Amino acid sequence: MEPYDLWYWAEIPGRGEFVRLALEAKSIPYRDRARAEGSAALAKDMTRPRAEPPFAPPYLVCGDLCIAQVAAILLHLARRHELAPAERLDFANQLQLTISDAVAEAHNVHHPVATGLRYEEQKAEAARAAEAFRNERIPKFLGYFERILSQGGPWLLGEAWSYPDLSLFQLIEGLNYAFPRRMRSLAGDFPLTFALRDRVHAMPELADYLASDRRIGFSEDGIFRHYPELDPG
Amino acid sequence: MEPYDLWYWAEIPGRGEFVRLALEAKSIPYRDRARAEGSAALAKDMTRPRAEPPFAPPYLVCGDLCIAQVAAILLHLARRHELAPAERLDFANQLQLTISDAVAEAHNVHHPVATGLRYEEQKAEAARAAEAFRNERIPKFLGYFERILSQGGPWLLGEAWSYPDLSLFQLIEGLNYAFPRRMRSLAGDFPLTFALRDRVHAMPELADYLASDRRIGFSEDGIFRHYPELDPG
Numbered sequence: 224m225e226p227y228d229l230w231y232w233a234e235i236p237g238r239g240e241f242v243r244l245a246l247e248a249k250s251i252p253y254r255d256r257a258r259a260e261g262s263a264a265l266a267k268d269m270t271r272p273r274a275e276p277p278f279a280p281p282y283l284v285c286g287d288l289c290i291a292q293v294a295a296i297l298l299h300l301a302r303r304h305e306l307a308p309a310e311r312l313d314f315a316n317q318l319q320l321t322i323s324d325a326v327a328e329a330h331n332v333h334h335p336v337a338t339g340l341r342y343e344e345q346k347a348e349a350a351r352a353a354e355a356f357r358n359e360r361i362p363k364f365l366g367y368f369e370r371i372l373s374q375g376g377p378w379l380l381g382e383a384w385s386y387p388d389l390s391l392f393q394l395i396e397g398l399n400y401a402f403p404r405r406m407r408s409l410a411g412d413f414p415l416t417f418a419l420r421d422r423v424h425a426m427p428e429l430a431d432y433l434a435s436d437r438r439i440g441f442s443e444d445g446i447f448r449h450y451p452e453l454d455p456g
Numbered sequence: 457m458e459p460y461d462l463w464y465w466a467e468i469p470g471r472g473e474f475v476r477l478a479l480e481a482k483s484i485p486y487r488d489r490a491r492a493e494g495s496a497a498l499a500k501d502m503t504r505p506r507a508e509p510p511f512a513p514p515y516l517v518c519g520d521l522c523i524a525q526v527a528a529i530l531l532h533l534a535r536r537h538e539l540a541p542a543e544r545l546d547f548a549n550q551l552q553l554t555i556s557d558a559v560a561e562a563h564n565v566h567h568p569v570a571t572g573l574r575y576e577e578q579k580a581e582a583a584r585a586a587e588a589f590r591n592e593r594i595p596k597f598l599g600y601f602e603r604i605l606s607q608g609g610p611w612l613l614g615e616a617w618s619y620p621d622l623s624l625f626q627l628i629e630g631l632n633y634a635f636p637r638r639m640r641s642l643a644g645d646f647p648l649t650f651a652l653r654d655r656v657h658a659m660p661e662l663a664d665y666l667a668s669d670r671r672i673g674f675s676e677d678g679i680f681r682h683y684p685e686l687d688p689g
Contacts, residue, residue: 278554292553320525335568337588348581355570
């Protein structure tokens with residue numbers, strides 16, 4: 224088959240990583256265009272006339288297909304490449320959307336005022352936002368996934384992995400990076416969710432990818448950022 | 457058919473309204489459970505054991521089905537009740553997710569620090585967030601929908617209305633309520649998008665509903681809130 228073109232900022236894992244993990248775990252051929260050609264090529268591609276234009280990266284292009292929004296991309300890939308059982312796609316989508324909400328909230332912690340401003344311009348607001356996120360929101364999200372896993376498991380949809388598992392892994396990885404002290408203090412309360420992170424990390428389907436330089440590390444340019452003052456422990 | 461049970465907070469339009477508009481526009485039978493029984497009944501229902509539990513309202517129940525997350529609910533309804541052409545569901549879903557992002561950002565304006573705190577506890581942060589939202593984000597979102605509509609129209613998917621039109625209507629209504637000065641100043645720049653709002657408002661399929669007391673008005677308890685200091689004009 225013709226490879227997909229994935230368009231996402233070259234320098235950060237960000238939201239593109241949720242798509243990459245799904246493509247890699249199923250060995251679906253794709254070209255990571257902005258990583259090959261630079262983020263300027265992405266900015267240029269965004270202005271290209273299209274019948275169904277994306278609002279923002281990431282987006283996936285294949286022939287006439289152009290699809291944006293992580294949850295929509297993953298649902299499309301899931302149908303086409305069996306990334307979740309056909310009869311569980313509604314629930315897979317719902318789980319992915321809840322993960323997306325958590326990702327957006329994690330970003331808002333260091334950018335509570337405006338995405339267009341730098342962290343240094345909103346540090347005071349971020350400190351207040353981080354406290355609420357650490358104390359209320361992280362346990363609420365983890366508690367939800369723990370409840371699901373406690374009803375069956377060992378994967379979110381039961382006996383076999385599906386794309387929301389990959390996304391939950393990336394969410395936990397991001398939270399571990401951004402809030403290491405808080406996450407260590409919570410690990411004992413959500414053992415099944417933390418075990419799921421380990422289970423995805425050990426997937427043979429991901430071994431090559433996770434060890435490769437295609438896997439981009441977290442940094443203070445991305446969604447999940449480690450600012451020690453936001454994770455005082 | 458058995459009516460759907462919609463569960464959402466009784467006092468606000470909120471995210472439940474995006475589901476209500478779709479149900480009403482297709483005359484799909486449903487019971488608005490928390491409006492009939494009170495929000496305490498919703499809080500109780502949330503704790504009920506379920507194979508696929510919701511993270512948060514709104515959620516829709518019908519027999520064995522329980523589905524949460526607005527975009528997932530609407531996609532499910534669209535497939536079952538022809539709320540969008542089958543071959544355009546990916547794009548409809550993408551549009552809905554972009555509308556959902558705008559809705560979340562509109563909420564963050566008055567709650568930039570924490571959902572669990574009151575507006576009065578984060579007014580200073582909200583003032584800064586509102587400035588960026590008014591100046592940068594509202595035009596960016598409206599510009600995206602204007603681009604789509606300028607490529608065809610008069611509806612987002614072309615010749616016939618589909619569920620993202622209903623949601624875009626509700627988004628514009630909410631922004632008109634929360635930021636009336638700013639939205640008046642932008643109307644001339646995005647004529648197709650504002651005309652779409654009028655077109656949905658005039659849909660015969662919605663006439664009864666919009667005139668009924670099933671339609672809940674905006675208020676300062678909801679997602680879209682009018683605080684004059686956040687819309688100085």
